[in-house]
Amino acid sequence: MKLLLIYNLHAGHKKAGKIFNKIKTRFVEKGIELDVKLTEYRWHGIELVKNSDLQKYDGVIAAGGDGTLFEVINGYYQNRGSGKPPIGLLPMGTGNAFARDLDLRTFEWEKAINIICSGKTRKVDVAQFSTEGKIFYYLNILGLGFVADVGVTAHPLKFLGNFAYTVGVFYQMVFLKTFKIEIKLDGKNYERENIFVEISNTRWTGSTFLMAPEAEIDDGFLDVILLNKVSRRKLLRLFPTIFNGTHVNMDEVEAFKARKITIHSNIPKILAPDGELAGSTPVEIECLHQAIEVFCP
Known part of the structure; x- marks a missing residue:
């Protein structure tokens, strides 16, 4: 080999x-x-x-x-x-x-x-997204809004390990603001006043946050998690629940599955694919079903 x-x-x-x-x-x-x-x-x-x-x-x-x-x-x-x-x-x-x-x-x-x-290998899904005239791919997650802003804060603090993301959460909470999105999921349109959007191929984010507990890496769908308008106090209560995935049971959180997703926002929002920063809204995302082979247990 x-x-x-x-x-x-x-x-x-x-x-x-x-x-x-x-x-x-x-x-x-x-x-x-x-x-x-x-x-x-x-x-x-x-x-x-x-x-x-x-x-x-x-x-x-x-x-x-x-x-x-x-x-x-x-x-x-x-x-x-x-x-x-x-x-x-x-x-x-x-x-x-x-x-x-x-x-x-x-x-x-x-x-x-x-x-x-x-x-030993298995075929898994790949997410493809288009932004600012460029095409990127990811295997894990793409976030925008609060989650991407947290990534911006956490990036220079990576020496703190996963705690850098916790610091980012509390820092960004001080400046918490909603924004308006228009999101199309497999042809169906939704409008929301939003805090963050996560488009997940995997269940985990940052290896400690169970962001999309129903996600599967080979089912042909991306899991869409929306956090809509919420108070800072409620967000503080929500934050610990992301560690075990129970945040999806809260009224302000919506979960969908979709193959094709388009997102527009009233202000440009930075995109954070797999912890990196690449492009901004508007963005088009598509699930490429079992498009790549990976070594697996």
Whole structure:
């Protein structure tokens, strides 16, 4: 087996860099031939995968967090070659939401290597979204509104781990404002005064928030979670419930499933796919059913 390993040494507060040699050694012990390419700056992973001859490999592995996986997936789709291999991941970032849907926790790299080396795969859905004249892809979530604003606040605080997102929540709560959206779900229109929108392929967000408890990564649908107008006090009560997914039972929260989604807002809202920041509303999102193979348990 020959693998292309896209590795983010800075993932997990640079812990990924400290175990880099251990990981390479373990792959060698498993008889795996590795081509290692290190990411050096934001979205470098997209370039590395886009410009690689993927036909040479039996798998493309994203070693880092959800952001690294986002880069690998987008480079994979921008690559014009044919016969592309499955995707694998070593979960070593601040957030590893997609990994959790594969029953992998942060820094379970030995378990992840065993999964990859087993060669077992499954087909999963991919979300495609169009914004500002560009097309992107993601495997996990796309958020806008409060959740994206939290991401903006949390980004420079990633050294705090998942606590960075908690800090972001309370900081953004001070400036909480609603905005108006028009959202079309498989041809049906809705208008809402909104706090946030999450378009989820996976159940988890940031590996600790059970944002979309009914989501499945291969069912051909994206799960749409809307938080509509709510007071700061009610939002404070809602926040802890996202850890166990019971927020979807609140009156101010709506949950839908859809294949195609279009969102317009009365003011441009930043988009946060897989913890990254890319584009703004209006946005069109589509579920590509079982469009990619991933190594799985």
